[in-house]
Amino acid sequence: MTGNMIMNYSLLILFLPLAAFLIQIFIGKRLPRQGDWVAIGAVVTTLILAIAMFTSMLIGHEPHFAQEASFTWLDMGAFHIELGFLVDNITITMLLVVALISTMTHIFSIKYLEGDIRYSRYYAYLGLFTFSMNGIVLANNLISMYMFWELVGVSSYLLIGHWFEKESAADAAKKAFLTNRVGDIGFFIGIMLIFSTLGTFVFSEIFNGIAAGKMGGSILTFAGVGLFLGAMGKSSQFPLHIWLPDAMEGPTPVSALMHAATMVAAGVYLCVRLFPLFTPDALLVIAYVGGFTALFAATIAITQNDIKKVLAYSTVSQLGYMILAVGSGAYIAGFFHLVTHAMFKACLFYGSGSVIHAMHHALHKKHDHDTDPQDMQNMGGFKDKMPITYWAMLISTLAISGVPLFSGFLSKDAILAGTLSFASHHPGHFLLPVFGFGAAAITAFYMFRLIFMTFHGKSKMAELVDDIHESPKEMTFPLILLSSLSIFIFYTLPYFNPFSDHGWFMELIVASDAAVPGNPSAHHIAEGIHHAHYTAMALSLVVAALGIFLSWTFYFKKKLSADEWAEKFKPMYNLSSNKYFFDENYNKFLYKPFLKLSALVAHIDWDLYDKYFINGFGRVGKIISFFTGRMDYDGLDQTIVDGIGRSARQAGGVLKFLQTGRLQTYMLFALLGVVVIVLIQSF
Amino acid sequence: MMIDAAFWFIVVLTLGSACMVVLNEKLIYSAIALLFTLFGVAALYVFLWADFLAGVQVMIYVGGILVLIIFGIMLTNRITSVNISHTSVQKGIGGMVVLGILFVLGVMILNTPWLHTEFVEPAQTTATIGTLLMMEYLLPFEVASLLLLAALMGAAMLSRRDD
Amino acid sequence: MDSLNTYLFIASILFSLGLFGVITRRNGVAVLMGIELILNAANLNFLAFAKFGGMNISGHIFALFVIIMAAAEAAVALAIIINIYNNFKTINVDDVQELRQ
Numbered sequence: 001m002t003g004n005m006i007m008n009y010s011l012l013i014l015f016l017p018l019a020a021f022l023i024q025i026f027i028g029k030r031l032p033r034q035g036d037w038v039a040i041g042a043v044v045t046t047l048i049l050a051i052a053m054f055t056s057m058l059i060g061h062e063p064h065f066a067q068e069a070s071f072t073w074l075d076m077g078a079f080h081i082e083l084g085f086l087v088d089n090i091t092i093t094m095l096l097v098v099a100l101i102s103t104m105t106h107i108f109s110i111k112y113l114e115g116d117i118r119y120s121r122y123y124a125y126l127g128l129f130t131f132s133m134n135g136i137v138l139a140n141n142l143i144s145m146y147m148f149w150e151l152v153g154v155s156s157y158l159l160i161g162h163w164f165e166k167e168s169a170a171d172a173a174k175k176a177f178l179t180n181r182v183g184d185i186g187f188f189i190g191i192m193l194i195f196s197t198l199g200t201f202v203f204s205e206i207f208n209g210i211a212a213g214k215m216g217g218s219i220l221t222f223a224g225v226g227l228f229l230g231a232m233g234k235s236s237q238f239p240l241h242i243w244l245p246d247a248m249e250g251p252t253p254v255s256a257l258m259h260a261a262t263m264v265a266a267g268v269y270l271c272v273r274l275f276p277l278f279t280p281d282a283l284l285v286i287a288y289v290g291g292f293t294a295l296f297a298a299t300i301a302i303t304q305n306d307i308k309k310v311l312a313y314s315t316v317s318q319l320g321y322m323i324l325a326v327g328s329g330a331y332i333a334g335f336f337h338l339v340t341h342a343m344f345k346a347c348l349f350y351g352s353g354s355v356i357h358a359m360h361h362a363l364h365k366k367h368d369h370d371t372d373p374q375d376m377q378n379m380g381g382f383k384d385k386m387p388i389t390y391w392a393m394l395i396s397t398l399a400i401s402g403v404p405l406f407s408g409f410l411s412k413d414a415i416l417a418g419t420l421s422f423a424s425h426h427p428g429h430f431l432l433p434v435f436g437f438g439a440a441a442i443t444a445f446y447m448f449r450l451i452f453m454t455f456h457g458k459s460k461m462a463e464l465v466d467d468i469h470e471s472p473k474e475m476t477f478p479l480i481l482l483s484s485l486s487i488f489i490f491y492t493l494p495y496f497n498p499f500s501d502h503g504w505f506m507e508l509i510v511a512s513d514a515a516v517p518g519n520p521s522a523h524h525i526a527e528g529i530h531h532a533h534y535t536a537m538a539l540s541l542v543v544a545a546l547g548i549f550l551s552w553t554f555y556f557k558k559k560l561s562a563d564e565w566a567e568k569f570k571p572m573y574n575l576s577s578n579k580y581f582f583d584e585n586y587n588k589f590l591y592k593p594f595l596k597l598s599a600l601v602a603h604i605d606w607d608l609y610d611k612y613f614i615n616g617f618g619r620v621g622k623i624i625s626f627f628t629g630r631m632d633y634d635g636l637d638q639t640i641v642d643g644i645g646r647s648a649r650q651a652g653g654v655l656k657f658l659q660t661g662r663l664q665t666y667m668l669f670a671l672l673g674v675v676v677i678v679l680i681q682s683f
Numbered sequence: 684m685m686i687d688a689a690f691w692f693i694v695v696l697t698l699g700s701a702c703m704v705v706l707n708e709k710l711i712y713s714a715i716a717l718l719f720t721l722f723g724v725a726a727l728y729v730f731l732w733a734d735f736l737a738g739v740q741v742m743i744y745v746g747g748i749l750v751l752i753i754f755g756i757m758l759t760n761r762i763t764s765v766n767i768s769h770t771s772v773q774k775g776i777g778g779m780v781v782l783g784i785l786f787v788l789g790v791m792i793l794n795t796p797w798l799h800t801e802f803v804e805p806a807q808t809t810a811t812i813g814t815l816l817m818m819e820y821l822l823p824f825e826v827a828s829l830l831l832l833a834a835l836m837g838a839a840m841l842s843r844r845d846d
Numbered sequence: 847m848d849s850l851n852t853y854l855f856i857a858s859i860l861f862s863l864g865l866f867g868v869i870t871r872r873n874g875v876a877v878l879m880g881i882e883l884i885l886n887a888a889n890l891n892f893l894a895f896a897k898f899g900g901m902n903i904s905g906h907i908f909a910l911f912v913i914i915m916a917a918a919e920a921a922v923a924l925a926i927i928i929n930i931y932n933n934f935k936t937i938n939v940d941d942v943q944e945l946r947q
Contacts, residue, residue, distance in 0.1 A: 674784070785858060812907060
């Protein structure tokens with residue numbers, strides 16, 4: 001495929017969803033089937049184009065393929081902004097992921113949102129999201145990335161609040177948007193720091209500038225941390241993770257598309273794109289934030305009973321993994337995990353959507369509107385009723401837990417190897433691999449807990465089981481497709497070795513060297529990872545097995561009672577099930593003091609400043625104005641202003657008699673004037 | 684000598700009839716006095732070697748404008764009423780102002796150093812005027828014809844009874 | 847007698863008489879006659895300058911244009927007078943004083 005074609009394809013992939021959005025938002029309601037075929041047609045076309053580009057990438061087999069195109073957007077003398085696209089192997093892979101998950105979401109939503117009141121608008125927003133996500137992926141500069149970044153935020157806001165009649169959904173949408181804003185401020189500061197130092201927004205020029213030593217030291221670290229703050233918001237890293245679990249208020253397919261596979265991965269994508277500019281200090285911050293998030297979110301997921309909340313915290317944890325990978329230098333492993341995670345996590349969400357859909361219908365039949373259809377405590381024994389959903393979710397769970405033969409094993413293994421290698425070079429940071437392995441064990445535990453509680457054992461509401469049915473094929477098709485994509489073979493082709501990530505991915509997507517002088521080179525990092533590979537694999541197998549075994553004893557065999565253990569570790573259990581009281585603490589330590597501060601400021605402003613200072617001025621002003629008023633009215637107005645008026649009036653009263661209305665009188669006066677003027681002139 | 688006598692006779696005739704025009708109480712007499720004034724002016728034109736303009740003066744003023752004015756008098760006054768008279772207003776102050784203007788004009792005429800270039804009597808004024816009108820003054824000539832057309836149409840339009 | 851000043855004095859007297867008529871006459875038609883006198887005075891001046899002041903034949907042309915204009919003016923003025931007569935049943939200009947204060 002020629003470079004020109006690549007660009008044309010990319011532009012089509014970018015703008016087709018936008019066209020679908022415009023059609024849907026303006027005339028969607030009047031089209032047959034509310035126009036869902038427009039959106040689906042557009043997104044399927046982008047999928048076909050993405051597959052074509054991907055195939056040509058595989059055939060071309062150029063690890064350093066890159067194509068750039070840009071145009072001038074703003075030109076104001078010294079201030080010059082170019083917008084443009086960068087298409088390389090990472091871009092193409094990411095485009096395929098976005099197009100694939102987006103297509104699956106569109107198809108899944110046909111049934112899931114059947115009969116929804118804002119069906120066409122839902123599809124319109126999906127189109128807007130796909131457009132903006134593709135924009136992020138294609139951007140070759142910080143400005144257009146920032147624009148699309150905000151657009152993604154908007155579409156996320158719109159879709160989380162899709163059922164805005166529910167107060168919790170509207171609140172969640174606001175929370176997501178505002179929390180993202182906190183991160184975006186950092187992002188913007190980072191962009192401005194870079195622009196003010198290097199005078200450019202384009203990635204390649206930034207890297208060149210840094211490599212040439214034009215920017216470095218603490219300012220670059222600050223810029224890097226600022227940019228990472230944006231990624232933290234979008235990828236919901238600690239402590240900005242609070243919005244993602246609440247975002248589950250949105251429709252489940254949306255959660256699958258945005259809050260599991262693509263949008264939240266944008267933060268990771270940003271870090272992957274900008275990896276060369278991070279200084280060692282910034283990378284350390286990134287690694288610790290990611291590692292801590294991975295472990296911390298996993299511990300919350302253990303105790304959640306809402307099936308979507310479990311998945312949400314799992315997503316936060318997995319995103320932490322990817323960030324950890326970036327921080328420890330193995331950023332290609334992080335991107336690899338992004339791709340594999342997109343598949344199995346989207347599949348898990350679709351699975352949960354399928355289960356919720358079934359529960360919802362069963363409850364509807366029973367006219368039970370109080371029971372929560374998302375609560376796992378009401379589920380159980382769905383295995384035989386929903387076989388496709390069960391198997392798809394099981395495969396994805398195996399993948400996320402890091403069991404060999406599945407994609408998650410490969411990518412997780414690469415990340416863990418990266419952290420191990422990092423720790424072996426910097427023994428002081430031994431906590432990073434501990435975070436990683438700990439999170440891996442806990443992930444395996446809570447994911448199998450989810451499977452066992454949902455599909456095995458006996459339902460707590462036995463009367464429901466009869467009414468549980470497998471979902472229609474529009475919903476099972478994405479499940480089947482995505483779960484099969486969780487098998488290792490798709491990532492290791494053309495090789496067939498389930499224990500090595502060696503394959504097209506690692507051959508085509510190669511790490512580039514850090515631009516910051518002094519950072520270890522890509523080759524150096526790859527070497528380290530290679531050395532740590534088998535150690536990491538063995539350890540990760542052990543921890544995954546441990547997690548699965550514990551889960552099996554607790555929730556399948558019930559040899560150990562979960563409730564008793566919860567009782568034993570009551571304080572810890574409470575912490576976890578209440579999400580470490582984050583919302584409460586934010587409320588207590590951020591919002592409430594802020595409100596108090598605002599009240600105090602208002603008090604000072606109103607009761608002190610206004611009352612004494614402003615009002616004092618007012619009183620003095622009033623007295624002065626009384627005198628000036630008197631002077632003005634009695635002196636100026638009455639004598640001068642009114643006096644002039646009166647005299648004019650009197651003069652007019654006299655002069656009006658000159659206005660005889662007689663033409664000849666006027667003429668006489670005119671002539672008189674002529675005579676007088678001539679006389680004056682001549683004498 | 685004869686020419687001098689004739690000249691002064693014509694001057695007296697012109698100014699005397701002009702006085703009649705502005706002072707006579709009866710409108711129709713004023714009109715007839717105007718006839719003599721216009722004739723007198725035409726005769727003065729002849730003294731100024733403007734034979735063509737003298738003819739034009741007689742034809743347009745006497746044959747056209749004066750007839751128009753008499754029509755105006757007839758149309759706007761009841762012809763049966765014995766006294767188609769018209770009074771004057773502000774005669775005193777008006778007279779003073781006019782005398783003032785006359786005085787100013789006279790002083791100006793006497794004090795202005797006029798350019799005195801005698802010009803030879805033209806052989807044929809009519810042909811020269813015709814050539815000039817068609818050559819140098821073509822544009823004003825055309826504009827004048829437009830003006831006449833517009834005036835005619837405007838006059839017809841104004842005097843039409845609206846019904 | 848045959849000098850510029852003679853003609854200028856004749857013309858200025860004619861002009862003053864016309865002006866006097868315009869100012870003092872109550873009848874609209876008489877005012878119009880005054881205006882004709884003024885125009886004749888102007889024409890007399892043009893021709894006097896043509897003979898003595900070096901204006902040559904151009905003076906004749908100007909006089910011609912003045913006559914043309916006078917004809918047009920007379921036509922329009924009479925139309926206006928007739929219109930006034932139709933509206934006010936008088937042509938005494940001092941009875942037509944809608945502009946009075």
